[in-house]
Amino acid sequence: MNGDALEVLVVDDDYRVASVHVAFVEGVPGFRVVGQAHTAADALELAQKLHPDLVLLDIYLPDGDGLEVVRGMLNTPSPPAVMVISAATDMATVRRAVQLGAVHYIVKPFGFAALAERLTAFRNAQLHITEWPDEPTQDDVNKIFDLLRPSTPAQVSAELRHLAPTLKLVYDALSSSDVALSAADIAASIGISRATAQRYLTQLEQGNAVTLELRYGQTGRPEHRYTVRRR
Known part of the structure; x- marks a missing residue:
């Protein structure tokens, strides 16, 4: 984590959609967008240059497959976490995203609340990791995965205020x-x-x-x- 805010790179081939996602991310407390990319090549370059904590990654990019971008990011010294945002719902794509370690997979189109709940869950898990005990137990491990689950409807409604x-x-x-x-x-x-x-x-x-x-x-x-x- 860099400072108080988690830094996010937004990747989407559509400039207008990317701007919506940027506005959504910056509307959630504890996050700030540090860059936008609209191609696979730019996504890899900016990820290596900016070292974001999280990448919101579209799969359909004009010069490549977003999941191949994930694979490329994993080869960097400090790979970011990845949250896939895509209209793709076929099992093969979802399975690949899971295998590559995506922390969440959000199907387009989605609203602010859907993203806010997952970003909040991700931040809570990251905060817990920073407080990791010297001798973690199974309960500590379980807590991380529990925190990555989306919030309750009441919590989602609260996020709309931000x-x-x-x-x-x-x-x-x-x-x-x-x-x-x-x-x-x-x-x-x-x-x-x-x-x-x-x-x-x-x-x-x-x-x-x-x-x-x-x-x-x-x-x-x-x-x-x-x-x-x-x-």
Whole structure:
């Protein structure tokens, strides 16, 4: 662990998706993003240069297989922990991820809560490791693996309160509304520009935290309105 915050490298071939994941990570206490990579080559280079504690790793990369990236990272002197984030659900891919030591496997698309609970579990396990006794028992070993399990629903709900500041304002405005809101509604409610509100709403929607509704009028383009995805 480097200082108080665990350092994270985010790897995803889609720049927009990567930005959503960055916002999610930085919304969880005890974590900070130190870099982004969008190719397998960049992921390996940045992992060796930045020495992150954790890598959020997509499998489908334009120049290679993300799991081969994991294999390459394991050959470095201080390999990071890896959390796989992928749309792949076939057993062969999941099995390889497990065999390579992935601490978690999150299926896309996912919301903030799904990532927050796993990041929190990972951090708790890392903190326990730093307090490892001189003569560990089986109970000490069991504790590490127990801590890696996702949090309870109540804990997940609590993590939603720790979104990055502006993202949190947008999310909270939606949460407190009984009706679907537009970007203009959000902008007026919390005092930001419509463009800024739309950017954060798009991030939340891409991250599966909110639901987009298209409302068609008699003329013109459909109006985009958003509601919080209830869990």
